[in-house]
Amino acid sequence: MSNQQVKITLPDGSVREYEKGVSGLQIAVSISEGLARNVLAAKVNGEVWDASRPILQDSSVQLLTWNDKEGKSTFWHSSAHLMAEALESLYPGIKFGIGPPIENGFYYDVDFGDKPLEGAELEQIENKMLELARQKNDYIRKDVAKKDAIAYFKEKGDEYKLDLLEGLADGSITFYEQGNFVDLCRGPHIPNTGFIKAAKLLNIAGAYWRGDEKNKMLTRIYGITFPKAKELEEYLHMLEEAKRRDHRKLGRELELFTFSEKVGMGLPLWLPKGTLLRERLVAFMKRAQDKSGYQQVTTPHIGHKVLYETSGHYEKYGKDSFQPIHTPNDGEEFLLKPMNCPHHCEIYKHKPRSYKDLPIRYAEFGTVYRYEQSGELHGLTRVRGFTQDDAHIFCRPDQVKEEFIKVIDLVLYVFKALGFEDYTAQISLRDPDNKEKYIGTDEAWNKAEASIIEAAAERGLETVTELGEAAFYGPKLDFMVKDALGRKWQLGTIQVDYQLPERFQLEYIGSDNQKHRPVMIHRAPFGSLERFVAVLIEHCAGNFPLWLSPEQITILPISEKFIEYAEQVKSILEDSDITGAIDNRDEKIGRKIRDAEVKKIPFMLIVGEKEQQEGMISVRKHGEGDLGAMRPEEFVSYFKGIIREAIAH
């Protein structure tokens, strides 16, 4: 074979020969014109390259389009450059920090000197971007010697790029140029600006240079772009929908929870309906846990400081927590409990344990308090007091994997029952280069990490692995769910822990009559009830599954003459644990229906003369309309059937 040819392996496994120096774009042309029009970049041997970059050796090549995650991020990275070009032309002399793509769009950090950017100017920048995009300027890659790069940015007076250059080795430095804009950049980029057809700058925020508050604050401009105007419209529509579903808004409107300045920031007050919702979630989880061999325990809201010193939490988090509570006389110090595990360890210790007793699974809906940074508080998703659906499994080392798998099954059952069909799992391991952040021996860590990886594999979970994301005492498996709008939320967590049993000197007597150390598994399928409720609200837009709905029905008498009959119906339903109220206001039926629809009550039961005479109720379903008349008993069994189906295994 001639050495002027390269073999290109495509994702479908086929191998084609091209002339040496062929580009991704040329390969695309040889496959189909449509692909050639859409190709944004090429993945060459696992590395994303410019579509125009020559390929000099045999390679496996994947052509990236808007449909690929990496295609999108290349597109947005190039869009950041386009925005920078627009900014530079509108505000000459500004300096640039970094401008990376992010999950949805991109940002660029910019130093505008002393004149701050106003929100109203964003539209002007968008227009300039689109104007520049229409010029279809190529993104041109250039290798640059370090000294030339430094000279360029010295001349320009951009100290941020000079700062970045310091960390780069000569020979690996590239510039990208499009139109009149040149930027230090590793790339890759899309072929030309013409691919960018729609742009929206979303918001402006401050961000410190290199994320360090000792440095100057730059103006960060967030934006998003699309290859089709219609996709931008859809995206903006999705943002509107997200706003409509915001749990803070729905929580207020549906009277689930509230906050009070007087009580304190980040401390939610659960209203009666919200409390009912919580209680239903708790009952559901308790039932599932009972079936899986858990036992409920109850522990106080405070504990001796010594307890948390023993666990290691005080050393790690004490300074940033709520400060200790001092007793009046004898200098004792108590902490508001920031987690339940130390208490559960002490319960384990209250009597000698045999290997035959294990595993022991202690569960508690324990309310914990953490002094989260004020700037981080957000609705119910980030609060200072919250209730975990916590449990700790104490088991023998040989039981770890089996127990871990059982917990995975429980988590998946919970997600399914609550309508989270789309989830991913993340294995969080310790950062091997930063071991001093963690407590415990290498041996224990290796064992713990191995059992998580094996258990996840055994259940066929699709996982991503993140180094450095472990808790300080052990590795974990976190579950991320995707909600109805495709947004990801971290919920459940499972953690293997060899450290706390050591620190609390937990023991059991083995079959060899010797003392052994049990292993702990921490787990919380919801994570916290607060966060879970928030995610659930946004997922279902406030239209809760029937079995969770705090107001499952409302009875709507046609006029006050039928209130008495409504009471009779209500008492029949109450006997079957169906909750709801009678709307006995002096309003017409149309009004009552409208209000019940707005309140997202699943069923409206209309009673008037006809129903009273025949002993029936007219059933109207939220969002669907009239289902016709039924006897109350018929409705009860229809209702129960829906619930049975929803939470069946």
Next chain:
RNA sequence: GCCGACGUAGCUCAGGGGUAGAGUACUUCCUUGGUAAGGAAGGGGUCACGGGUUCAAAUCCCGUCGUUGGCUCCA
């Protein structure tokens, strides 16, 4: 915690150096009704809080608190 924006009735918001406004919700009355808003009247606000400027501050300035968009952090 840091930077920016915001804070007027329960909610959504208008106004703006000199009697505080709307819609909706609430109360009362009329109406007794058939599947997404019947009519009328009425009550309700120290314009977040504390200072300052001014003859006069809800309005301008400063501070505090809170909310919010980010940054940093998250057992």
